[in-house]
Amino acid sequence: MVPMNAVLLLSFLLFALGVAGVLIRRNALIILMCAELMLNAANLNLIAFARHSGTPAGQAFALLVMGLAAAEVAIGLAIVVALYRKKDTVQVDDINLLKG
Amino acid sequence: MEAILSRSATYLFLLFGFIALGGAASMVFARNAVHSVIGFLVAMLAVAACYLTLQAEFLGVAQILVYAGGIVVLFLFVVMLVELTKFKEKRLFQIQTPWAVATLLVAVAAFGGVFWKTLFGPAAVEPLTLRPELAEGLKVAEQNAQALSRGLYADFLLPFEILSVILLVALVGAVVLAKTERV
Numbered sequence: 001m002v003p004m005n006a007v008l009l010l011s012f013l014l015f016a017l018g019v020a021g022v023l024i025r026r027n028a029l030i031i032l033m034c035a036e037l038m039l040n041a042a043n044l045n046l047i048a049f050a051r052h053s054g055t056p057a058g059q060a061f062a063l064l065v066m067g068l069a070a071a072e073v074a075i076g077l078a079i080v081v082a083l084y085r086k087k088d089t090v091q092v093d094d095i096n097l098l099k100g
Numbered sequence: 101m102e103a104i105l106s107r108s109a110t111y112l113f114l115l116f117g118f119i120a121l122g123g124a125a126s127m128v129f130a131r132n133a134v135h136s137v138i139g140f141l142v143a144m145l146a147v148a149a150c151y152l153t154l155q156a157e158f159l160g161v162a163q164i165l166v167y168a169g170g171i172v173v174l175f176l177f178v179v180m181l182v183e184l185t186k187f188k189e190k191r192l193f194q195i196q197t198p199w200a201v202a203t204l205l206v207a208v209a210a211f212g213g214v215f216w217k218t219l220f221g222p223a224a225v226e227p228l229t230l231r232p233e234l235a236e237g238l239k240v241a242e243q244n245a246q247a248l249s250r251g252l253y254a255d256f257l258l259p260f261e262i263l264s265v266i267l268l269v270a271l272v273g274a275v276v277l278a279k280t281e282r283v
Contacts, residue, residue, distance in 0.1 A: 001106045002113040002153055009215070010117040010150070014124055014143075016208055021128040023200035024193045029133060029178060033140045036171065037124055040147050047156045056251030059156050059244075063252060066159075066166050067263045071270035073171050077178045078277035084182045085280070093194055 007048035015041035026091045028083070032076045039069045113153040120146035131192060133179045141172045158245045 014037055021034030043062040050058025084090055123142030130136045144167035151160035194200070252260055 002110050006110070006113060006117065007150075007154065010113075010120065012211060012215070013121055014147075016204065017121070017124040017128055019207075020201070020204055023204065024197040025128065026192065026194050027133060027136075029175065029182070030127070030136050033127060033136065033175065036167075037127070037140070037143065040144065040167075043159075044147060044150060044154075047151055047154050047159060050156070051154055056247040057255065059159055059248050060251040060256045062156075062159055063162060063248070064256070064259055064263050066162060067267060070166055070170060071267050073174060074270045074274040075277070077174055078274035080178060081181060081278045090182050 004048060004052060007044060011041045011044040011048070014038075014044070026093055028080050028090045028092050028095075029077075031092065032073065032080070035076075036069055036073065039065055039072075109153045113150055116146040116149040116153070119143075120150065134176070137172060137175045137179060140175065141168060144168055144172065156244060158248050 018034045018036075018038035018041060021037070022031050025031055025034065043065055046058040046062040046065070048058075050056065050062070080090055083095060087095060089095065120143045123139045123144075123146060125139075127136045127139035127143060130139055144163065148160045148163035148167070151157075151163055
């Protein structure tokens with residue numbers, strides 16, 4: 001049986017790396033990937049607690065989160081492509097206007 | 101036999117946990133965007149292996165299918181599409197990086213304090229592991245896909261259907277956003 005502490009610690013470290021990536025990277029694609037990493041860290045927690053409680057509810061949540069992550073990636077990448085066509089850049093600090 | 105299996109699950113979890121951390125770190129700090137995507141792929145596969153050691157077989161396979169099969173390929177397509185090589189000579193990190201790192205370190209220290217207290221403080225009378233009597237009779241581990249499908253289609257049917265609508269809307273929205281000529 002994997003100890004709960006190890007799972008929580010791994011999930012926390014993955015989440016911290018994701019937050020760091022979102023905060024410091026300039027490339028919108030990598031920021032999107034870091035957001036995915038944070039969702040995965042949350043999923044790891046959900047699965048660990050599902051095993052802890054012995055019910056499948058947490059795993060069902062994790063599956064729903066996975067589906068939402070896929071939707072988020074589809075929309076996010078479409079926005080990145082549209083932005084690249086419009087502004088010719090994907091660096092987030094070059095994109096500072098609300099109007100297109 | 102049982103003890104060996106349980107201990108090997110822990111070791112495998114630690115191994116794949118370190119691989120996941122390495123992949124995530126290389127994703128955050130890689131200079132080349134393609135290397136970032138590869139780091140992301142490694143991290144996702146390692147997290148799928150972690151799911152397997154946590155007795156969530158269905159989710160482990162779903163993770164490999166969705167992330168390694170779908171999302172990473174999508175990211176690679178977009179990396180090729182936006183031609184990142186011309187940004188390479190510019191700087192990698194944002195202007196606020198020192199502040200962001202400082203804030204993050206404070207948050208990590210705060211969480212680490214709580215974590216340390218929970219682990220080694222007086223409140224931790226027993227370690228946070230699964231007590232065997234809790235899982236009795238449910239067999240989430242042995243019949244993972246069955247248990248999960250019952251959870252998903254009996255208890256969480258409405259969220260599941262809403263999720264399918266969200267996916268449809270996201271697909272249509274992605275097509276509308278990414279196509280060149282406006283209607």
